[in-house]
Structure formats: structure tokens, C-alpha cells
Amino acid sequence: MSNPMIAPSILSADFSRLAEEAAAVAGSDWLHVDVMDAHFVPNLTLGLPVVQSLLKATDIPLDCHLMIEDPARWAPPYAEAGAYNVTFHAEATDDPISVARDIRAAGAKAGLSVKPGTPIEPYLEILKSFDTLLIMSVEPGFGGQSFMPEVLSKARAVRKLVDSGELKLVIEIDGGIAESTIEQAAEAGIDCFVAGSAVYNAADPGEAVRKLRALAAAVRSDC
Ligand code: DX5
Ligand code: ZN
Numbered sequence: 001m002s003n004p005m006i007a008p009s010i011l012s013a014d015f016s017r018l019a020e021e022a023a024a025v026a027g028s029d030w031l032h033v034d035v036m037d038a039h040f041v042p043n044l045t046l047g048l049p050v051v052q053s054l055l056k057a058t059d060i061p062l063d064c065h066l067m068i069e070d071p072a073r074w075a076p077p078y079a080e081a082g083a084y085n086v087t088f089h090a091e092a093t094d095d096p097i098s099v100a101r102d103i104r105a106a107g108a109k110a111g112l113s114v115k116p117g118t119p120i121e122p123y124l125e126i127l128k129s130f131d132t133l134l135i136m137s138v139e140p141g142f143g144g145q146s147f148m149p150e151v152l153s154k155a156r157a158v159r160k161l162v163d164s165g166e167l168k169l170v171i172e173i174d175g176g177i178a179e180s181t182i183e184q185a186a187e188a189g190i191d192c193f194v195a196g197s198a199v200y201n202a203a204d205p206g207e208a209v210r211k212l213r214a215l216a217a218a219v220r221s222d223c
Contacts, residue, residue, distance in 0.1 A: 004186060004216035005029035006209050007063050007172070009196030010054075011045065011143045018050070019057035024205045030063035030084065032174070032194045034143075037068040040092055041141035048077055055082045063194075065113065065174065067140045068092065072099050079108035087111025087134045087172075090123055100129045111172070115140060120154040127167050132192075133158055137185070138175030143196040147176025152188035159189025182212050186219035 007030035013021035022031055033051060038044040051064060061084030066075055071088035072095065078086045079102075086108045093099055100110035111132030114120060116139060127133060135154050138145035151173075161167040173190045178198035185193060195212055202208035 002191070004190075004213055004220055005170070005172075005192035006213050006216075007032040007192055007194045008199040008205065008209060009034060009143065009174070009194050010200070012196035012200035014200075015046070018054055021200065021205075022054065022058035022060060025199060025209050026060070026206065028060055028209050029192065031058060031060040032063045032065060032196075033083075034196075035064060035066045035068060035078075036141065040069045040089065041067045043141045048081060051078060051083060052081050061085070063087070063111075063172075065111075065134060065194075067113075072102070075099055076102045076106045079103045079106035083108050085109040085111050085132055087113050087132055089113045089115070089140075091115055091118060096123075097126055097129045104131075109170075111170075113140075113174075114154070116148050116151050120157055124158070124161065127158070127161075127169055130169060132170045132172055134172045134174055134194075135190075136175055137173050137177070140175075145176055147178070147181040147185075149181075149184060152185065155185070155188040155190055162189075177212070179211060179215060182215050183219050186216040190216075 008025040009032040011034040036043045036045040063085045064078045064083045066088045086103045103110040109131035113134035172192035174194035177195040199205045199208045
């Protein structure tokens, strides 16, 4: 398997200093940006204007995680703005394939996210239309929650399909990833690890990223 990717989530960063907070994790694979609309999830964060500013402030590819209603309307503009990957929720639309098509047409990778309680089986067929699968390992809405290991069965199922060549997909996990949990996620076949509080609550966020990557890499080299 390729090297593990780490995507620090700026949800746990200082929003008044986002450029510096991005610089603090230089060398990260993606910078994870949680967009919440207070409707799909009971919290409100940031939107397109902040993403546009962030794109000017960092070279790290932006991984926009849209926890919003009506992604058909709101997701493509993030791709047009220059986000590297734009992920929306399976639970938020009846037509995920067309949203993915619009995101790709606008120049970004397309990601599908599933909440902890959403089974993956109904979506296996449409994953061909996506570049990324984001498996939520907490209920979306807030940082700092406890990792839910039961979601890893979804990662194992999709890993098999990727390893057999049936799917080409980055398998990403989001929620509760820390030094104590990243190894079990790596064992389940995760490629990309989002970490918010474990990175930005650390004394040295850059060092926290390197440590997480090393822990995941040690597991994956055994695979
Ligand atoms: C939660 C967000 C996560 C959040 C993860 O809804 O999607 O990206 O930042 O935070 P931690 O890593 O603290 O669980
Ligand atoms: Zn997220």
C-alpha cells in the first residue's frame, strides 16, 4: 500500500489565525476543512469565502468535508474555487452520482461520506464514480469525540475491493483519530487519516502529524 496520508482538521485550529495554523502543519498531505451548515449537522462553521482565503494562504491541498444539505447546489463552487477534494454526505442527497460528476467537471476530486450508522453496502456500486470515501468514525458535527471502532468493518469491506482492483479510491477516516486509535484504523486499510484535536491541541502540531504518520506507516508496512 502507498504511504499513509494525514489530513489535519482545522476545526480544532484557531480560526482567527488560519494561515498560521495551516503553516504549522506544513508537509501534511491534505488540509481538512469542515463545512457545517447548522441544518445537516447541529453546528455552524465556515463556508466558501473562508475556503477561498485559505486557498491563497496555503499550498496544502484542501480537503473540503461538506456537512451540509443540498450538496447538488453548494458543492461544485468549492471545486471551482480550487479545493483539491470535495466530499459530501450520502445522507444529504438522492443523486450522489450527479453531484460527483459536477464536482469532477469543476476540477476537483469527488468524495462520498457516510455517517457511523449508514451502511456501506448500498453505496458499493456507485463508489466507481468517486475518488474518495470518507468514513465517519464519530457523529459529524463536533471535534474531540471518541473514536467508534465499529465503523472499521466498512473500511475492511472497501479495502478488499480496492486491493482486488474493482475500485480505485482513497479510503479516508474522520473522527477521534489519535495516537491511541490510528493503528487500528491503519490495520483496517485506511489510506488517509483526518485528525483535528490530536493535531491542533498538541504543543507542536507539525510533530503530531509526523508521529501519526509514522504510527500508521509502521502498521501498513506489515500489510
Ligand atoms: C467532525 C469533523 C471532523 C473533526 C474531527 O464532524 O468532520 O473533521 O474535525 O475532529 P477530531 O479529530 O478531534 O475527532
Ligand atoms: Zn471532517
